[in-house]
Amino acid sequence: MRRRSAENRRPAEERRPAEPRRPARRRRLLAGGLRTRLVVTFVLVSALSALTTAALTFHQARTAILERAQDNAVRDLRAQAASLAPDLPARPAEADLRGLALQLDRAGGARDWRVAAAYRDGTLVTPRRPGPDLPAGLAHRAARATTALVQRYHRDGRPRLAVAVPVVPADHPDRPSGLVVYATFSLTAQEQDVASLVRAARAGALPVVLAALIPALLAARRVLRPVRRLRSAAESMATGDLDTRIEVTGRDELADLGGAFNIMAATLQEDAATLRAMEARARRFAADVSHELRTPLAAMTAVTGLLDDDAASGHLGAETSEAITLVADETRKLAHLVEDLMEISRFDAGAARLDPDEIDVGELLHKTLALRHWQDRVAVDVPDGLRARLDPRRIDVVLANLTGNALRHGGPRTRVRLRARAEAGRLVLTVHDSGPGIPDDLLPHVFDRFTKGDTARTRSEGSGLGLAIAAENARLHGGTLTAANSPDGGAVFTLTLPRDPA
Amino acid sequence: MAVLTGCGVQDTGPLAAGAPARGRRTTDGEGLLRVYFLTANGSWPVARPAPDGATGPQPALDALLDGPTRAERGRGLRTAVPTGTHVVRARASTGAVDLYLPWVVAELDRAAVDQLVCTAAAAPGIPGGRDPADVTVRVHESGIAGNAWSVRCDENGAAAPVDGAAAPVETAGGAR
Numbered sequence: 001m002r003r004r005s006a007e008n009r010r011p012a013e014e015r016r017p018a019e020p021r022r023p024a025r026r027r028r029l030l031a032g033g034l035r036t037r038l039v040v041t042f043v044l045v046s047a048l049s050a051l052t053t054a055a056l057t058f059h060q061a062r063t064a065i066l067e068r069a070q071d072n073a074v075r076d077l078r079a080q081a082a083s084l085a086p087d088l089p090a091r092p093a094e095a096d097l098r099g100l101a102l103q104l105d106r107a108g109g110a111r112d113w114r115v116a117a118a119y120r121d122g123t124l125v126t127p128r129r130p131g132p133d134l135p136a137g138l139a140h141r142a143a144r145a146t147t148a149l150v151q152r153y154h155r156d157g158r159p160r161l162a163v164a165v166p167v168v169p170a171d172h173p174d175r176p177s178g179l180v181v182y183a184t185f186s187l188t189a190q191e192q193d194v195a196s197l198v199r200a201a202r203a204g205a206l207p208v209v210l211a212a213l214i215p216a217l218l219a220a221r222r223v224l225r226p227v228r229r230l231r232s233a234a235e236s237m238a239t240g241d242l243d244t245r246i247e248v249t250g251r252d253e254l255a256d257l258g259g260a261f262n263i264m265a266a267t268l269q270e271d272a273a274t275l276r277a278m279e280a281r282a283r284r285f286a287a288d289v290s291h292e293l294r295t296p297l298a299a300m301t302a303v304t305g306l307l308d309d310d311a312a313s314g315h316l317g318a319e320t321s322e323a324i325t326l327v328a329d330e331t332r333k334l335a336h337l338v339e340d341l342m343e344i345s346r347f348d349a350g351a352a353r354l355d356p357d358e359i360d361v362g363e364l365l366h367k368t369l370a371l372r373h374w375q376d377r378v379a380v381d382v383p384d385g386l387r388a389r390l391d392p393r394r395i396d397v398v399l400a401n402l403t404g405n406a407l408r409h410g411g412p413r414t415r416v417r418l419r420a421r422a423e424a425g426r427l428v429l430t431v432h433d434s435g436p437g438i439p440d441d442l443l444p445h446v447f448d449r450f451t452k453g454d455t456a457r458t459r460s461e462g463s464g465l466g467l468a469i470a471a472e473n474a475r476l477h478g479g480t481l482t483a484a485n486s487p488d489g490g491a492v493f494t495l496t497l498p499r500d501p502a
Numbered sequence: 503m504a505v506l507t508g509c510g511v512q513d514t515g516p517l518a519a520g521a522p523a524r525g526r527r528t529t530d531g532e533g534l535l536r537v538y539f540l541t542a543n544g545s546w547p548v549a550r551p552a553p554d555g556a557t558g559p560q561p562a563l564d565a566l567l568d569g570p571t572r573a574e575r576g577r578g579l580r581t582a583v584p585t586g587t588h589v590v591r592a593r594a595s596t597g598a599v600d601l602y603l604p605w606v607v608a609e610l611d612r613a614a615v616d617q618l619v620c621t622a623a624a625a626p627g628i629p630g631g632r633d634p635a636d637v638t639v640r641v642h643e644s645g646i647a648g649n650a651w652s653v654r655c656d657e658n659g660a661a662a663p664v665d666g667a668a669a670p671v672e673t674a675g676g677a678r
Contacts, residue, residue: 070519088549103544147521168523
């Protein structure tokens with residue numbers, strides 16, 4: 001705001017963002033959203049890595065636990081079988097197999113395995129009941145196998161391991177001999193070890209994930225701090241503070257963004273200053289020109305006035321008097337245009353001053369019409385005793401411009417109605433004509449400077465600034481001036497003013 | 503976590519798990535002595551080639567008293583029978599063996615008795631062709647007159663009294 005120079009001061013409403021509340025709400029949402037996303041991502045990543053590590057460790061450990069149990073069992077059974085097999089006959093009888101199985105059974109030690117021995121596809125010989133509960137298909141495969149076999153299975157919901165070790169001839173290790181020893185034992189102890197691993201993994205991973213929240217929050221804060229700075233800088237720029245700059249620290253992408261923002265702000269500020277300077281120069285030029293024109297015009301007006309009187313007296317020739325009348329008319333118009341230009345320049349320069357006074361609105365209207373001899377052509381509708389605090393000179397100018405405009409553009413037989421009402425603390429003045437109305441494409445530009453109502457028409461009498469001046473006067477009062485077409489036909493100009501301008 | 507808790511001990515198919523056990527006998531010689539020595543898990547009949555022409559329990563008992571060979575010791579076999587210059591004599595009859603011990607049973611280790619009885623019962627060439635488990639071994643102790651102690655070699659390779667025959671005296675404790 002402080003950079004705004006005096007020559008283009010505007011009412012405050014024009015500069016402020018349309019809805020000043022909205023950015024605040026969005027800011028909170030955005031900050032929360034980004035932080036939440038950052039924290040969630042961070043925690044997810046750490047949870048994922050903790051889980052992956054735990055899962056891999058768990059998997060390795062479980063494999064190691066099971067493989068050790070299995071390898072030990074295979075090794076023990078193989079060693080026993082290898083040390084006893086040489087004493088068995090080539091075609092062992094059931095008694096031989098039972099003796100072998102008994103030896104194996106006693107060799108199980110703490111494992112408490114259940115063993116059996118079988119020759120070819122014969123029945124399993126077991127030293128005691130119950131025998132081993134081999135999983136289906138294992139015995140069939142083992143009878144033809146030349147390697148030891150293991151199989152994990154569940155019986156009654158408990159994990160067990162079955163080991164089958166075929167005994168091969170020492171001199172033909174690749175030929176199955178048909179003699180196989182079996183052992184099955186419970187893996188419950190191993191399962192408990194695995195379960196305790198899972199407990200350990202869970203006990204380790206959960207606190208890690210929770211602990212990850214703290215660095216996540218810190219990191220989010222760190223990342224979001226420059227974003228917040230950037231946002232508040234952008235907001236302060238949006239309110240017109242073009243010399244806002246950001247303090248850039250570090251060398252990351254956000255610092256680059258801050259740098260880019262600063263460059264943008266500097267460019268904007270420069271452009272705005274240039275534009276304002278150009279605009280100010282142009283306005284000052286118009287003001288200077290009109291000022292310079294006024295003195296010679298005053299002399300010209302005085303002279304043409306005298307000549308006009310002479311022409312009217314009939315002493316001069318018809319051609320000469322017509323020429324003089326034309327020059328006098330154009331000189332008057334030029335003087336009028338210069339007056340309007342100077343008035344507009346005063347508005348542009350911010351030099352227009354409001355001089356309010358408590359007045360009777362009806363009286364003001366009648367005076368305005370009487371001054372211009374329009375009483376007979378304009379119908380006035382004002383309640384008695386309607387009073388308002390206004391600058392009477394300026395409102396007179398507005399009403400004269402609007403009424404004159406209506407009379408000019410409405411056509412020769414137009415009826416103009418002037419109406420004043422007090423509505424909800426405001427004074428509403430309408431000027432309604434019965435003419436053809438305003439073309440739709442012209443409607444938005446009615447109050448622009450030098451907008452001509454009808455290009456086909458011969459040069460209008462107005463300066464082209466009348467409605468612009470009227471609008472500036474309304475704004476100076478803190479009111480509005482709008483143009484519309486009435487549904488009944490004709491144009492309606494509505495001037496709304498506060499009854500007591502501040 | 504749910505993934506982890508789901509991972510207990512899972513079932514598998516039959517998986518190869520290393521080398522088989524080697525050492526299977528491929529030829530079944532007729533003259534095969536079964537000499538009972540001891541493993542860590544009880545008595546175990548070791549296969550020995552029979553001397554040419556010898557039948558009856560005497561060669562097996564002689565082998566037993568000689569103890570396990572170096573290779574058999576390497577496989578973890580040992581004996582509880584006292585070694586030395588003692589001679590155990592055996593005489594086979596139909597379905598029975600008379601065993602003359604140079605010791606008193608009570609002096610012997612329980613495992614030594616198992617070895618002696620089972621080696622005698624499992625010897626080839628005992629008339630009657632019974633299973634070793636059905637052969638009655640009559641144990642005659644040194645210096646003790648009277649009825650012999652009748653035992654059999656049960657399926658676990660241990661000496662078990664024939665029904666009704668009480669053990670002569672308490673033996674000197676279990677080998678196992």
